Structures are given as structure tokens and as C-alpha cells.
Amino acid sequence: MENLSRQSEAEAEVGPTFGWIGGALCLDFANTVSNHRALRPGEKLGSFADLITWCRQADILDESASIEMLRQGTMVPAQGERLLHVAVDFRESLYRAFCDVSQGRQPSKCDLDVINSLLARTPITLQIGTERERLVCFRTGCALDEARLLGPVAWSAAELLGSSESLGKVRQCAGEECGWLFLDLTKNHSRRWCDMNDCGSKAKAKRYYRRKTGRSEELESRS
Numbered sequence: 001m002e003n004l005s006r007q008s009e010a011e012a013e014v015g016p017t018f019g020w021i022g023g024a025l026c027l028d029f030a031n032t033v034s035n036h037r038a039l040r041p042g043e044k045l046g047s048f049a050d051l052i053t054w055c056r057q058a059d060i061l062d063e064s065a066s067i068e069m070l071r072q073g074t075m076v077p078a079q080g081e082r083l084l085h086v087a088v089d090f091r092e093s094l095y096r097a098f099c100d101v102s103q104g105r106q107p108s109k110c111d112l113d114v115i116n117s118l119l120a121r122t123p124i125t126l127q128i129g130t131e132r133e134r135l136v137c138f139r140t141g142c143a144l145d146e147a148r149l150l151g152p153v154a155w156s157a158a159e160l161l162g163s164s165e166s167l168g169k170v171r172q173c174a175g176e177e178c179g180w181l182f183l184d185l186t187k188n189h190s191r192r193w194c195d196m197n198d199c200g201s202k203a204k205a206k207r208y209y210r211r212k213t214g215r216s217e218e219l220e221s222r223s
Helices: 010-015 025-030 046-058 063-075 077-102 110-121 146-160 196-222
Strands: 125-131 133-140 170-172 182-183
Touching: 025 077, 025 182, 046 063, 046 077, 046 146, 063 077, 063 146, 077 110, 077 146, 077 170, 077 182, 110 146, 133 182
Parallel strands: none
Antiparallel strands: 125 133, 170 182
16 A cells, blocks of 8 residues: 555655545545554554644645644644544544445444534635636635644545445445455446555465465375
């Protein structure tokens, strides 16, 4: 999954590498843990700065807003820690909810309550503006930091959970420890891996090794 990042080389030296294979913003946010199924998952949102980096790469914040948010987090560390705690709790509810969906189960009321609670704190504002000499509709949230950072993720989750067509395409990577979530947009709905060059190739290598060692053991038993 590390090779799926949109991070620049400079950013990769100082922060985590994020993957962008979900097909929906909310799924990419749920995937900010590597090897989610493992006994020791790899947390990618280990600090408030990591959260800001993810929001910047997801185009939720522009560069100036990212710098300002980091400055505020440095000046008031408790506020940054609170926002990080809210973000991680929200992410885990998203992850469990969409894992349930991928298994054909209804998400738990507890996880839906967490998602709905954040939605209630991140109202949408629609505005008409111009872009390249044409009118466009912009969707923005309120000025509160929580809404600025997590509002677009919450809106993405609400849209996906409310779309029966898209919801039926939610899948979980078949990698033994991966657990990343994605929308299966293939024509025959047969996608199994977060990426064939990552978990897919690992599984292929394991199958080859098992076949090879199985044959070797069989030959040894005959000798």
C-alpha cells in the first residue's frame, strides 16, 4: 500500500505515506491505518500534523490553510490533540461501518450515531461562484476547525451510505492483514485487492511458494 501515495518526496521524509485507492473520500480516510487486520496495525494519524497532511493531500485544505491550522495546533496543543482524537474515533466508526457493509451486514447503531453526530456538527453551505468563466456550485462547511477538517469526509460517508447502488460496491481487500476498503468499479465486480501490485502480488507469491514447497515435501516423502 505504500506505493499508492500521492505524497511528494519531501513530505514522505517527514510524515506517513497515505494511500488513495478507496474511490471515495470517506474510504480513503478509513484507510489511514496500514494492515488494519493485523495484531499491530500501523497508525498513520499519529499526530495532529499527520491529520493536517492527510487533509492537504485530500484537497480538503489548501497550503495556506494547512499552515494556519498547524500554527494553531502548535500554539494550543490541547486543541490539536482534541481534533486528532475526534478524527481517529470517527475514522474507526467509518471503518467498522463499511466493513459491515462489505460483509452484507447493517452497520451498528453505535457507529452510525458517531457518524451522524459529526454530520450534525458539520452543516453544508452551498454557494454559487465562477470557475473559468462558468457558474459552479461550491459546497463548504462552517468555519469551525472540526468541520473544516472532517466535514467533507462526513459528507462523503453520508452520500455513500445513502446510495444503495454505490454501497453494494464496497469491498475489503482480501489481503490477510490489509483490510483496506474500496469501491469495486470493475465491470464484472471481481476486484479483490487494494492493488494488484501490492496485496495482489503478495498473495500470488504466497500461492507460488505453497505450491512449490508442497511439491518438494511430496517428493521427499517418496524418497
